[in-house]
Amino acid sequence: MSPSLTLCILALIIVAIRLLKDALSAYVKRKKLVYPPGPSPVFLIGNILDLPTPDNAFSVYAEWSRKYQSGFVYASALGNDILIINSVEDAEELLERRAKIYSSRPVIPMINFIGWDYNFAFLPYGRFWRRHRRISQQHFRAEAIQAYSPVILRKLRDLLRQLLLDPANFEQHSKLLSISIPMELMYGYDVKSFEDPCVAAADGSIKSGSAFVVAGTTWISILPSLTKLPMPSWFPGATSWRMADMIRKLSKDAKTLPFDFAKANLYDGNPNTSLVSRFLVKKEEGTMPEDEDEVVQNVAATVYAAASDTKTIAATANFFYQMAVHKEMQEKAQEEIDRVVGLGRLPGFEDRPLLPYVEAIYREVLRFAPPVPLGVAHAAM
Template identity: 40%
Template sequence: MFGNHVVILNSVKAATELLEKRAIIYSDRLKIPMISLMGWDFTFAVMPYTDKWREHIRRLFHQCFRKNAIAAYNHLQIRKIEDLLHGLLSTPQQFGAHIEILATAITMEMVYGYDKPLPDRLVYLPQEAVRRFSESVLPGAFAVNTFPFLRHVPAWFPGAGFHTFARDTRRLLNEMKDEPFQYVKQNMQSASDRQSVLRDLLERNDRHRGSKEQEQIEQIIKDIAAVAYSAAVETTTTTLIVFIMAMALNPEVVQKAQNELDTVVGQGGLPGFEHRIVLPYCEAVFREVFRWRPIAPLAMAHATSEDDVYEGYYIPKGWSQSTLSSFRILILAQEPWFSQISGAHKCILRRRGTETLRAMVHDETKYPNPDEFNPERFLNVDGQLNVDDQVLGFGFGRRACAGRHIADEIVWATIVCVLSTFNIAKAKDEGGNEIEIEPIFTDGLVSHPKPFKCTITPRNDATRQLIASTTDM
């Protein structure tokens, strides 16, 4: 991959041992030329494991997105989910667009305090930026990733079209970072009381006013906001569309979840975060959505910063970034072909693609019949939740998704609010026959469900009135 050898990890045991217990060795990143050419190297997801990453980026991000901090935004999430319910009630066939607006609206208001009707541009910018990022890091996408010296080839040279792609992406990223950032700065200057994550960080940084350090930290803050903005929209949108697909394919799951919601919450109001602990079946549905079809099946590659030995296999420290045969990338756990390679302390080398995370969550020894959507796999015989509560899709170790707590809350709250108010089923053709849904997904860093049809209808007149009463259209 990118001219580097790959160790593949696709067991939770190996991933936990290396990426979590030995995180200090396995938290680096592979340097991919197109990322820096495009300007995407501002995001800590691809930064090398340095003091800058640890002290400035990760620490500042966690100040605002740790589990306790995001509780202050629960009311915002519910309010935006109510808007989603209105959208599903009026134009259910556009469920994908409504879900995307939900993810964008929550992120924009939480990060930037932006609470206005969303122009298409603010939806388009992160969507297109992330699409370009995903396209650029796939193996074989651009020759410059395998042959870094090509970055010095002029843009007019045959085969150097990556320069144009990178230039256009850099301009897009600058707009994505600058436009909402300036919106917050203007609000602060006009004495607006609108709060946001970005404003909070800027006000904390105000003690460095006029110093060189203020300018440096302000740039980091701008980057942190853009990371949250760009990362949250696509992943949250895709996860919730997977949920809609799973419900349309499994009406018995919808019915069981609704029975639990009716018993615990009733039909006179929407479920809230205070109900989460007493909704075990809905929690199991939430876990199964992430397990059934992980939206990032390849995950982001980790890289070694020191030599190491794991179960008799020697894994060397990364060599020079310019060495095409360098051992620089570690993806995620063991495969059957490991046992076919003899000799202790031998470096395991293999050039191949694999869906590593998917292999973990579809391990038949842990999840029998893994292609089935079955929330009961997360329940004990008494109907209470079992101990399998790790969402593997959020990653492992120090490189685990920094925004996992806010993603967890948005997805859970959306699932229970939608199930409490709507029935979801397969669409029917003119003859009344069900239109089958094929759970087909695109390839890429983020794997999207291919378009499908379904019906989303209010459960009854009472839920229709409940939706109408939540907020003004």
């Protein structure tokens, strides 16, 4: 027997023992405590095969709430306790009024395995997370966002031009808008197409990595302890390890390529007003800690990842759909814009308070199909 095969067998035995230990511990704990109702767990793996994918999570959780007649539903996965809240009142009580207790994040081994640990939305509460929050609040509070208006308006006008020239591909134009705005705001990087290396790296990381994060879609996601094993290429299921290697490289490129672009621009004497460029200027002046590079890279990459998510893009697509279906709304909005703005220019942010009907359409689009219907799971601190 080869040394690599022996090592794999021993490692698998260790993982099996660990799973058995966790399962027995969870079984004993469940017998001692009273839990909310929920689907019956399977020995060793709990409810991991019952957990829905992100696409149908809302409907499955709502159905569980009706089936078990409870606003709280309990499930377990490989020894991890999961509490699903199906009541707005309960969610506000626990996640807002008691936020100091329930504002952390669960540890998801797959996040590190595929290189998504840059995304501070997954970070547990602590000093490192607070450093990310401080920078994001500095640059995304209401007053700071007003400074981004020129970039947003310029990109919106690019969208209008593309719609005029090629209306059939409105979804592609909308996606390009949603990724080009954060890339310019974060890095001063002007995205022209989806073939751009920075865009390709980020999109590839997000699309391929999603399957690993959702429990039950791959062997590694079912048994995250396997990520610690040295897996030879010939071993059954080793495709997941090779895929994870590729995603890690894409994640690294998505984080470092645009950051390096902003750094090169600054050193070439072409600074801009992007978040990264401003940070680098402060670093050169000695007013920013030397070890803040990683945090700034993480914040910038997280903003882009959130903006390029399909749910965010779907909000714009939903607007086009509603305008096509409800033409009377489109006509009223156009009449209001013509009356307030006139025919000699396009609307700007300064016109927003004078366009209540357009504002109502904007709010209804977000209400009807929220771009982020589910947040990242919370955990007790």
